[in-house]
Amino acid sequence: MKVIIVGAGLGGLACAISCRREGLDVLLLERAPKILPIGAGIQVSANASRIAHRLGVLPVLLERAIQPEKLEIRRYDNGSVLYIRPGRENMVQKYGSPWFVIHRADYHEIMMQEAIRLGVDIRLGCTVEGLDFDKSQVLVQDGETLSADVIIGADGLWSTTREILLGHQSPPVETGDLAYRATLSREEIEALDDPEVKAIYDRQVVTVWLGPDKHCVFYPISQGNTYNLVLLRPDNMPAGARTVQGTVDEMRLSFEGWDNVLTKILSQINSVLKWKLCHHEELATWTKGCITLLGDACHPTLPYQGQGAAMAVEDGAVLGRLLGLLDSEPLFKGTSAKFIPEILNLYEGIRKSRTTINVQGATANRFWYHLADGPMQEKRDVALRGGPDSTGWCFLRPDYWNDLVGFDAVADAECAFEEWLSQKGESIQ
Numbered sequence: 501m502k503v504i505i506v507g508a509g510l511g512g513l514a515c516a517i518s519c520r521r522e523g524l525d526v527l528l529l530e531r532a533p534k535i536l537p538i539g540a541g542i543q544v545s546a547n548a549s550r551i552a553h554r555l556g557v558l559p560v561l562l563e564r565a566i567q568p569e570k571l572e573i574r575r576y577d578n579g580s581v582l583y584i585r586p587g588r589e590n591m592v593q594k595y596g597s598p599w600f601v602i603h604r605a606d607y608h609e610i611m612m613q614e615a616i617r618l619g620v621d622i623r624l625g626c627t628v629e630g631l632d633f634d635k636s637q638v639l640v641q642d643g644e645t646l647s648a649d650v651i652i653g654a655d656g657l658w659s660t661t662r663e664i665l666l667g668h669q670s671p672p673v674e675t676g677d678l679a680y681r682a683t684l685s686r687e688e689i690e691a692l693d694d695p696e697v698k699a700i701y702d703r704q705v706v707t708v709w710l711g712p713d714k715h716c717v718f719y720p721i722s723q724g725n726t727y728n729l730v731l732l733r734p735d736n737m738p739a740g741a742r743t744v745q746g747t748v749d750e751m752r753l754s755f756e757g758w759d760n761v762l763t764k765i766l767s768q769i770n771s772v773l774k775w776k777l778c779h780h781e782e783l784a785t786w787t788k789g790c791i792t793l794l795g796d797a798c799h800p801t802l803p804y805q806g807q808g809a810a811m812a813v814e815d816g817a818v819l820g821r822l823l824g825l826l827d828s829e830p831l832f833k834g835t836s837a838k839f840i841p842e843i844l845n846l847y848e849g850i851r852k853s854r855t856t857i858n859v860q861g862a863t864a865n866r867f868w869y870h871l872a873d874g875p876m877q878e879k880r881d882v883a884l885r886g887g888p889d890s891t892g893w894c895f896l897r898p899d900y901w902n903d904l905v906g907f908d909a910v911a912d913a914e915c916a917f918e919e920w921l922s923q924k925g926e927s928i929q
């Protein structure tokens with residue numbers, strides 16, 4: 501079975517590795533002529549590290565990762581602690597796999613190296629411009645057509661394959677928020693020579709400040725030599741803009757009056773990127789014939805639950821496993837290709853419900869994170885501090901986290917395949 505994957509982001513790479521591990525032939529097409537590190541830090545929750553384990557890359561990732569001691573949520577103006585969730589062994593015990601933060605460039609490079617090691621054929625500087633659903637082909641920029649049994653659009657938020665598959669324009673929807681992303685070196689932050697700030701940076705913790713319409717996320721990456729900052733606020737970028745260089749003055753002004761410690765940290769930042777945050781309503785379909793989508797191409801989300809890439813790698817691992825199971829099923833010897841559309845529909849069915857829950861959870865987090873001071877915020881803070889919870893906010897429900905990060909996406913797919921196969925078996929007999 502031959503698979504073409506469009507896009508070598510984390511989702512496309514997870515899919516490529518997963519397919520190769522199943523013995524499938526993989527051609528990975530990436531528009532970028534060179535792989536450049538975008539963004540800085542990324543959180544990898546237990547459901548995503550479980551996938552990394554399946555794909556054989558977890559030990560290498562952990563060598564370059566930091567497993568935070570805890571997640572700590574603070575009030576925006578005076579930094580008082582509202583909530584603590586312990587990490588490390590506590591996460592492993594609860595969800596069966598670690599929670600870590602890592603430099604995106606490291607994560608991406610490790611996945612890329614593993615894909616190469618397994619024999620994935622990777623073409624850089626190759627932009628896909630068309631799809632032929634009858635012939636199961638992609639059309640690339642220079643006019644060449646490439647054929648495969650399965651084609652997977654993993655081309656991200658601004659996906660071309662999504663629009664071709666749907667047959668109409670389908671740009672992602674602006675959420676009304678933007679992200680400033682910046683990094684600081686350890687030296688830059690040490691230069692503040694401030695014991696109050698040191699108490700915040702000299703530890704392995706993901707620190708979040710919540711305030712009206714805005715929040716901030718701060719954590720160390722790269723063995724603590726770099727700090728990652730993401731600052732979220734209402735969008736003031738022109739419609740249609742994607743990523744631009746921001747100004748540090750505007751960024752600092754946006755967080756004026758926030759916790760002293762944060763203000764001092766922000767004073768050390770020299771450059772900042774501005775990202776418009778988009779998501780997508782649930783698509784009518786992800787699949788047409790032997791072509792399907794994964795990751796941000798079909799379920800882009802606000803990053804307020806730290807699960808966008810996690811869902812993309814789950815998708816990729818699941819697709820590889822399902823196609824592998826189909827390809828090696830003795831019942832279909834020589835005829836498995838004709839069941840590909842059914843398998844892709846099966847994939848879409850199990851992934852859509854899960855990824856929709858994530859998109860909705862991130863939107864709910866925006867509401868609760870960004871409350872203005874007042875009765876609702878007080879209600880939220882009481883619950884965050886462990887008092888009675890009258891919010892209904894998913895974030896505060898242990899069962900929600902069990903389902904979200906305790907989930908084993910590949911095991912779930914194997915069950916779905918078994919069920920499908922038993923129905924198939926009956927209809928064949």
Ligand SMILES: Cc1cc2nc3c(=O)[nH]c(=O)nc-3n(C[C@H](O)[C@H](O)[C@H](O)COP(=O)(O)OP(=O)(O)OC[C@H]3O[C@@H](n4cnc5c(N)ncnc54)[C@H](O)[C@@H]3O)c2cc1C
Nearest residue numbers: 507509510511531543628655656795796803806808809810
């Ligand atoms: C501020 C911020 C913070 C985030 N933090 C987290 C986090 O902590 N944890 C987490 O799990 N997620 C996080 N996310 C989400 C995460 O970044 C994305 O969900 C994830 O990277 C999506 O991966 P993907 O492989 O689907 O798409 P992408 O990473 O976008 O990859 C798509 C690839 O396709 C290529 N491509 C595009 N078009 C074509 C074409 N026509 N032909 C060929 N190639 C093409 C692109 O060049 C790109 O390499 C965050 C997002 C933001 C904005």
Ligand SMILES: *[C@@H]1O[C@H](CO)[C@@H](O)[C@H](O)[C@H]1NC(C)=O
Nearest residue numbers: 575576577578579580581873
């Ligand atoms: C921070 O502010 C909140 C709300 O005004 C208040 O309840 C809390 O006591 C303050 N904490 C500290 C440490 O000042």
